[in-house]
Structures are given as structure tokens and as C-alpha cells.
Amino acid sequence: MTTQARQRPVADGLFTWPSERPRLKAAECADCGMISFPADTHCVRCGGSDCREKLLADRGTLWTFTTQDFRPPSPPYDGSDTAQTFEPYTVGYVELPGGLRVEARLTEPDVNRLTIGQPMRMTLVPYSVDPDGTEVLTFAFGPEPEHEHGQHETREA
Amino acid sequence: MEAVVIGVGLHPFGRFPGKSAIDMGADAVRLALADAGVTWPQIQAGYVGSLEVANPDAIVGRLGLTGLPLRGVFNGCATAGVSLAAAARAIETGEHDLTIAIGFDKHPRGAFAADPSVAGIPSWYGQTGLFLTTHFFGMKINRYMHDHGISHETLARVAAKNFRNASGNDKAWRRTPLSVEEILASPVLNYPLRQYMYCGPDEGAAAIVLCRADQADRYAGKPVRIRGTGFSTRRLGAFEVQSPSVPGGESAPSPTVDASWAAYERAGIGPEDVDVAQLQDTDAGSEIIHMAENGFCKDGEQERLIAEGATEIGGALPVNTDGGLLGNGEPIGASGLRQVHELVRQLRGDAGARQVPGTPRVGYAHLYGAPGVSAVTILSL
Numbered sequence: 001m002t003t004q005a006r007q008r009p010v011a012d013g014l015f016t017w018p019s020e021r022p023r024l025k026a027a028e029c030a031d032c033g034m035i036s037f038p039a040d041t042h043c044v045r046c047g048g049s050d051c052r053e054k055l056l057a058d059r060g061t062l063w064t065f066t067t068q069d070f071r072p073p074s075p076p077y078d079g080s081d082t083a084q085t086f087e088p089y090t091v092g093y094v095e096l097p098g099g100l101r102v103e104a105r106l107t108e109p110d111v112n113r114l115t116i117g118q119p120m121r122m123t124l125v126p127y128s129v130d131p132d133g134t135e136v137l138t139f140a141f142g143p144e145p146e147h148e149h150g151q152h153e154t155r156e157a
Numbered sequence: 158m159e160a161v162v163i164g165v166g167l168h169p170f171g172r173f174p175g176k177s178a179i180d181m182g183a184d185a186v187r188l189a190l191a192d193a194g195v196t197w198p199q200i201q202a203g204y205v206g207s208l209e210v211a212n213p214d215a216i217v218g219r220l221g222l223t224g225l226p227l228r229g230v231f232n233g234c235a236t237a238g239v240s241l242a243a244a245a246r247a248i249e250t251g252e253h254d255l256t257i258a259i260g261f262d263k264h265p266r267g268a269f270a271a272d273p274s275v276a277g278i279p280s281w282y283g284q285t286g287l288f289l290t291t292h293f294f295g296m297k298i299n300r301y302m303h304d305h306g307i308s309h310e311t312l313a314r315v316a317a318k319n320f321r322n323a324s325g326n327d328k329a330w331r332r333t334p335l336s337v338e339e340i341l342a343s344p345v346l347n348y349p350l351r352q353y354m355y356c357g358p359d360e361g362a363a364a365i366v367l368c369r370a371d372q373a374d375r376y377a378g379k380p381v382r383i384r385g386t387g388f389s390t391r392r393l394g395a396f397e398v399q400s401p402s403v404p405g406g407e408s409a410p411s412p413t414v415d416a417s418w419a420a421y422e423r424a425g426i427g428p429e430d431v432d433v434a435q436l437q438d439t440d441a442g443s444e445i446i447h448m449a450e451n452g453f454c455k456d457g458e459q460e461r462l463i464a465e466g467a468t469e470i471g472g473a474l475p476v477n478t479d480g481g482l483l484g485n486g487e488p489i490g491a492s493g494l495r496q497v498h499e500l501v502r503q504l505r506g507d508a509g510a511r512q513v514p515g516t517p518r519v520g521y522a523h524l525y526g527a528p529g530v531s532a533v534t535i536l537s538l
Contacts, residue, residue, distance in 0.1 A: 077288075
């Protein structure tokens with residue numbers, strides 16, 4: 001790519017953007033302290049309606065993961081790939097400090113390079129491109145660079 | 158007053174081009190009525206479940222316009238547990254003497270697709286490729302294998318068993334036996350789950366006729382008692398399907414555990430008393446996890462139990478004797494009634510080539526699905 005692509009977030013209010021160090025936006029219940037992601041207007045623990053924005057940590061550990069080896073049904077999936085150009089991706093739950101586990105796409109597509117418990121860091125990735133060339137960004141977690149080549153689990157038993 | 162099953166009917170599960178879901182349902186109802194020795198006008202009330210048919214009560218147009226209250230129910234993959242429990246409750250409360258539970262569906266091919274808004278989740282979750290129930294099953298069993306030492310071979314053994322059981326069931330969909338090696342050689346869909354470790358949505362129907370226990374001798378079918386039912390939605394902190402996040406500082410078991418304990422308590426029966434079980438096997442990993450969540454073993458014991466053949470038809474606890482969801486596919490509204498059909502056949506000693514040896518007296522049926530619901534039914538002679 002020779003020029004800086006235009007970019008937009010997949011949804012407003014999902015993560016800070018534009019941002020040098022993007023963070024996910026959650027909601028913290030003023031009554032009971034429950035942290036909800038994605039942000040909601042009501043607390044799913046106490047039912048309270050006084051929920052305030054809370055930015056989540058951008059580092060955590062991989063709690064579990066899987067692969068997506070076929071193109072998801074579309075809609076609702078709106079990646080600009082086709083069944084022919086689809087590239088398998090991985091998803092996982094990343095446990096953040098405090099214990100909240102967030103589901104996300106992972107930047108490492110090879111399960112042999114993913115290990116439960118490994119440190120992960122959030123980033124933004126373009127998962128689709130609009131007809132006018134604007135990249136559509138979503139959040140993802142990737143292995144912390146110093147751990148990228150850590151211990152490997154075998155794919156087969 | 159206790160409710161008993163006096164008639165069961167099952168339309169084969171699979172693909173039936175040109176045949177509507179309602180027509181499959183009517184066939185299943187007629188089989189169940191004939192099994193019970195009753196006619197449609199005798200049925201006083203019923204509950205009917207379907208995902209694809211918006212007005213499943215329209216089946217009265219095929220069966221007879223008697224004016225009976227036929228109420229529609231839907232709770233995803235747990236739908237049939239709800240229709241059966243409601244039909245039983247209508248008898249237990251004394252409201253009716255003779256009721257029916259009906260389920261049918263006719264799903265298009267491939268993974269279920271929907272907008273996340275139907276589950277109360279923002280659109281970005283679907284747009285970015287996260288709204289797939291299959292992800293959850295891959296991620297739950299991946300973590301479970303890590304925590305409890307379950308191997309890839311054990312996943313394949315479960316699938317091989319269910320396809321083998323289906324091969325002896327002329328109403329099953331996938332009746333070709335597959336070896337452990339063939340299953341492990343099939344493509345990964347959602348690591349560690351492979352193509353032949355997943356059930357698929359398909360078509361089919363089932364119906365169950367119930368009556369008051371003290372009137373069972375009026376009818377033809379050998380009565381099987383409904384001892385207990387349980388139904389739960391997910392609690393805060395449970396790791397559940399279609400969850401963009403799981404809160405910290407909270408911990409709860411799967412709704413399967415809650416539904417299971419409710420049913421055991423109501424039945425006065427424990428897992429050690431169960432002779433044959435049908436457990437939701439959306440995928441091979443689910444059956445393994447559900448063995449523990451329903452109280453049949455401790456976490457991790459499945460590795461040894463399955464290697465020893467404990468869940469085979471001749472084993473200590475036969476599981477999914479008719480092939481389960483892997484062998485039959487999943488027409489959502491009917492799937493749990495298929496399980497009850499199989500249990501009734503087993504408890505009557507009428508299951509043919511797949512009959513559990515000895516004299517099974519207690520049967521157990523379990524459903525689980527999106528967005529974290531579970532239904533359990535316990536039957537006995």
C-alpha cells in the first residue's frame with residue numbers, strides 16, 4: 001500500500017479512536033461496581049441504571065481460543081473477503097486484570113503459536129474494506145512480542 | 158398427579174425435499190397417537206415448538222380443528238424440554254388428563270445465521286465474525302481439555318460412537334460409521350473441533366403423548382413416568398455461548414448444572430441411578446463436558462471412561478444410544494423429543510438392535526443451547 005488508507009471503526013463507542021493506544025470502552029455500575037463489556041445502560045448484576053464509561057486494560061492473558069476455518073454466514077458477517085479469498089482467523093477470550101474475560105479476534109492465525117495463559121495485548125486491525133477503500137477497524141488481541149515464540153502446544157495429540 | 162408418557166412418535170431426521178415441517182410434524186403426531194391408542198380429538202391441550210415455523214399451532218389444520226389450546230413454546234435448542242415439561246405440568250396440576258408435546262423443524266443447510274440483535278448483542282459482534290455458536294463450543298472444549306487432560310482421540314471416540322449408534326437407527330440422518338482415524342483426518346472447523354465432530358441443522362419431527370398416571374391403563378402404550386424436569390437460563394459469571402465478555406469476580410456453573418440438580422431433586426433420583434442418557438452433543442466436546450455437568454462423572458474422568466467404552470450401548474452408562482445430535486442432526490423444535498422417544502423405547506425394552514442390555518429403568522435427557530439455556534427430563538418405569 002503506497003498511501004495511508006482511510007480508516008473507520010466498525011462501531012462508535014466500542015473503543016477509543018483515533019488513539020495512540022486504543023482501549024475498549026466498558027461500563028462500570030455506580031451502585032455495585034460491576035464492569036460490563038460492551039458498555040450497557042443497565043447493570044446485569046443489580047439492575048442499576050447509573051453506568052459510567054470505563055476504559056479496560058489493553059493487556060491480559062489468553063484464557064482460551066479457537067479457529068474460524070470457514071467464512072462465517074454473511075450477513076451478519078460483513079468482511080470484504082469472499083468464500084474464495086477468505087483467510088481463516090482465530091478468536092479467543094482474553095482475561096484482563098480483575099478477571100473480566102473479553103472475546104476478541106486474535107492477530108495470530110496459527111494455533112500452534114497460541115498457548116492458554118500467554119500474555120496478550122490489544123490492537124486494532126482492519127477486518128474489512130468499504131467499497132470506497134476505507135478500512136474498517138475492529139479490536140483484536142495479539143501475543144506480547146517477547147512471548148510470540150514461547151512454548152507451543154501441539155495441534156494434534 | 159404424576160404424568161406418564163403413553164405414546165411416542167418420530168418422523169425420521171434428515172433432508173426431505175418437498176415435505177413441509179408441519180407435514181413431518183403431523184406424521185410424528187399420528188405415530189404417537191397410534192402408539193398411545195388415542196385419537197386427536199381426545200387430546201385436551203398441547204405445546205408445540207419450532208424455530209422455522211412462525212405459527213407451529215397451524216398443525217391443527219393437518220390434525221383436526223378441535224379448538225384445543227395448543228401453545229407455542231421456544232427456547233432455542235432447549236425448546237423440546239420446555240414443551241414436554243409444560244405438557245407434563247398441565248397434567249400434574251390437574252388441569253388436563255391427556256396432553257401432547259410436539260416439535261418440528263426444517264432448517265436450511267449450514268451453520269445457523271442470525272443478526273446478533275436477536276440475542277441482544279450489538280451488530281459489530283456479528284459484522285466482525287464473532288457471532289458463531291461454533292466458536293463457543295471450540296473454545297469451551299479447548300479450555301476443558303487444557304484443564305482436565307482430555308485428548309483429541311477422546312473427542313473422536315465420542316463422534317465414532319454416535320455415528321456407530323446411528324448406523325443401527327433407520328430414522329437417523331448420518332448412518333455411515335466413521336473410524337476414529339477418519340474423524341481425526343477431517344478438516345478443522347473450530348480448533349480443536351473437526352468436521353465430523355459437529356452436528357448439523359436438518360429436518361424432522363417428534364411428538365409425545367402424556368396422560369394422568371392413574372388413567373394409563375386405559376391406553377395402549379406401556380407407561381413411562383416423568384419423574385422430574387429442570388430448566389435454567391444462564392447465571393452471571395457462567396461461561397456461555399454468545400457472550401462478548403464474561404464478568405470478573407463472578408463464578409457460576411453452566412445452566413446445565415442448575416437444570417440437572419433441579420430435575421434430580423424433583424425426581425428424588427441421583428445420577429448413580431440413571432441407566433441410559435441422551436446428552437446434548439452439538440459437538441463431540443459438548444458430550445464430554447455434559448457428562449460431568451450432569452453429574453455422571455468428575456471433570457477429567459471422561460478420558461478413561463470413554464476409552465473403556467463406558468458410554469457405549471453395552472457400557473456402564475450408555476450415552477446417545479440412537480446416535481445423538483451427531484447422528485441425527487438437529488431440527489431444533491424436535492431434537493429433545495427425539496431424545497425422549499429414544500428413552501421411552503429403551504425403557505420399554507423396545508429399542509431393537511440398539512437396546513441397552515439388562516432392564517434399564519431410569520432414563521435421562523439433556524438439552525443445552527444459545528444463549529445459555531438448559532432443560533433436563535428424567536424418566537423411569
